[in-house]
Amino acid sequence: MKKKLYLTRTAKLSCFFLAIILTVGFLQDFYLRNLDQNTIHLDGYYYEKEDSLDVVLLGASEVYTGFSSGMAYDKYGFTSYPYATESITADGMMLALKEIVRTQKPQMILIEINSYLYGNFEKNQDNVNVRKLVDNIPLGKNKINFISKFIPADMQIEYYMPIIKYHSLWSNLPEQARRMVSKLQMTFHHNSVLKGYHTVTGGLEKDFAFVEPSDKKTALNPGFEEKLRELLTYCKENDLNVAFMRTPHYIISDTFTRSKRTNAAAEIIESYGYDFINLEKDYKAVGIEPSTDFYDIDHLNIYGTDKLTDYLCTLLQNKYGVKGKPLSGKVKERWEEAATGFNQLRRYCLDLMEVQHKRMSIEEDTATLAMIKKY
């Protein structure tokens, strides 16, 4: 009798706690979490089949706004993905590179160096930017090491249980719900159609004076220089096939110093025997027209994406010998879907920009995927 009572109680308690754990787990994964475009970008990356990517691009938002994997596959036949989050920190770059190494064996990794060009080293500890990356990385050795090394002890629990930090987002209904649906859709399909691409339809909103890049150098902040050297050493030690780059930027007087730091960074990178592709300086070679190809001073718009993707793909093929692996079955089907998806997206963006004159942020969500099908 007593045994039966214990068993019933245990069963009831187990069911109760299981219901709580499942609900919390669902909410933590899909609703009460850092749910933004970065989530969609990185989720898409982790849905790529292991060791299936030919090229991975690493960096901040310049990368996912300037490069289209769908277009690269369509025109050049190789698979790629921008592993990038908004304002990724220097420590975050190392974590991201380790994640790339853990999940893929790409022929080439292209690293954008934006994270090392800030004047103030505090940028590296910016919790918001750290979370944009770390919250979207699946739990594993790299993530655990990063949290224990860089996150203050009293905040670490919030990285393992993000609901502690983000539960108050329950009231941010329309935005969270929209992204939850997109995330659910992506989870269901186990695939990203736009391969992490994000853009804004339109040009520069202010009439900034463009400053021509120069060969002048300004030393990197010592903290960032140390971080860059750490990354370079890691690449060397692991014999990674990498090249570094700086994407085109619309340089203004306020950001000119950053451009001069790029030249200093190039020297350091080249001293380790790696190539540095400075497209901020060589923007003309890419064909970038500063007055039309940016939607803000740091990001290329769809015109710029076309040009940069073309340029980088040609470079990857001709200089680094990147060749697309033959694909078949579902993987091929998905990359073709990505190619079609990007072409549809381009037409949609051009329609918004040239016909409707509508400035909109475009990312992979349910509404956008439904909309681009009309193009």
Next chain:
Amino acid sequence: MIFKISYTSLNFILFVLATMLVYFCFPAKKYKWTVLLAASVFFYAVAGYVYAAFILFTSLSTYLIALWIEKVSTASKALLKAKKKEWDRDRKKAYKNRIKIRKRWIMTLALVMNFGILAFLKYYNFFSGSLNDMLGVFGIGFSAPTLKLFLPLGISFYTFQSMGYIVDVYREKTPAQKNPLKLLLFVSFFPQIVQGPISIYDQLAVQLYEPHEFDFTRVKHGMELVLWGFMKKLIIADRAVAAINAVSPPIGGEITFSDAVSTYSSYNGTTLTFIILLYAVQLYADFSGGIDISRGVAQIFGIDMIDNFKRPYFSKSINEYWRRWHISLGAWMKNYIFYPIAMSNVFLTASKKMKNSRFGKTSAGAHIAKVLPTSFASLVVFLVVGVWHGANWKYVMFGVWNGGIIMLSILMQPLFDSWTDKLHLKRESFGFRLFQMVRTFIVVLVGYVFDVAPDMQQAFVTIGKFFTAQSFSGFFAQFSTLNLYGSDCLLIALGTLTIWITSLIQEKHPDTDIRTMLDKKPFFLRAALLYIGVMSVIVFGVYGSGCNIADFVYGGF
């Protein structure tokens, strides 16, 4: 400090679970209490080990002085027994008096030392400031220095509790505890150290030292009470506190007293009325929520602590309100301040004299003579309660307000009774009881003004604004500065409604509690309610690094 361990933190939940595991698995039943002691010492050390010296001093001095009092008592009794035949009655009486005085001196030593520490840490700057102001008026240039003092965690609560024990030993109501570690557990028991309830030795100590076995129903009830406390504190209190702090910013850090006054005085009467109402909800949810957590945790370990609240806002008089609000403090004040004053020779003699005077022969005079000791004792008690709330004249006024109303209501009771009779009001009718509740609530709200306002002057200005500066358009214009969003208002309203409904149910069934009533409901209903409760705390609670986590209001006492 390694990590924070406030009652509403995840660390605290893990700490309680770990303590539970060790306590219920501890093999030596006789020494189970040592697990609670170890947990209490750990909790106190983590919460602020720098304060440990104070609680250790109080525990040690209480332990030694209680033993001393008992030793004197025992020795005197033995001597009296030995000299039973030898000494005459007068000599015995004289000896007894001498012993009584000696014991009183010993007790006073403990009271002076321990209340002295509390008074110095809590009130020194208040008195030095007031002294400097007073001397300034007379043009005297002397200035008492202001010191940077800190208050050890729970100092008011453990000092009151320890001194209550000393008085009980003095009164021979309880024997002195022979084991210093057991006394340390009584003083530092972790669920009550932050904000009480202030327990009486007789009620708590026996339970603490008894070995309790795991009891599913008791543990479940304890956890349910903890959950209820979390809901009150995290969903309602910590949400409402943002608005209260927006209107009356806590002084400290970058906020000076003049900043606080300037912010507070910019609000109109309607906004201040709203804030005082919100404060009534916030304070109750915060304090009773914290006490629910404390009592729930204690219950898990088989210890029933005194219930500090009995639905105080349903009170029909201010006297009743103080019997339902912070019951343990009220009981302490009654035992150790009220009765000694009301029963003192001074007042009993004064009462007798008045009764025998010409005035005492009138009906009003007879009543006043009869209730004079109790009404005066009430006023003193509330002055002490006011000062206990904080070192500021506004708290003195808070005491005067509450004590004054109680004193007046006792003195004028016959007059109120005759008015009620003349107006043919039925005392048991719903309408009359509702009127009494609303009237009492308004009196309580006026008292709260002294809590919320930055100082006494602003408190009086606020009361004036209630009558002169009401403006709904102004309120709506100021609402955006209150840090309250639509979702917050909705949750506070729903939370308050839930407390109100459960309070009504509890009021109708005073002999049982909601948890016992819930046990009789079908499993799925109970599970659903608990599921909603747990998920509400997780989703709607104010916690985590992005939130403004508020300390318990009574946690800094």
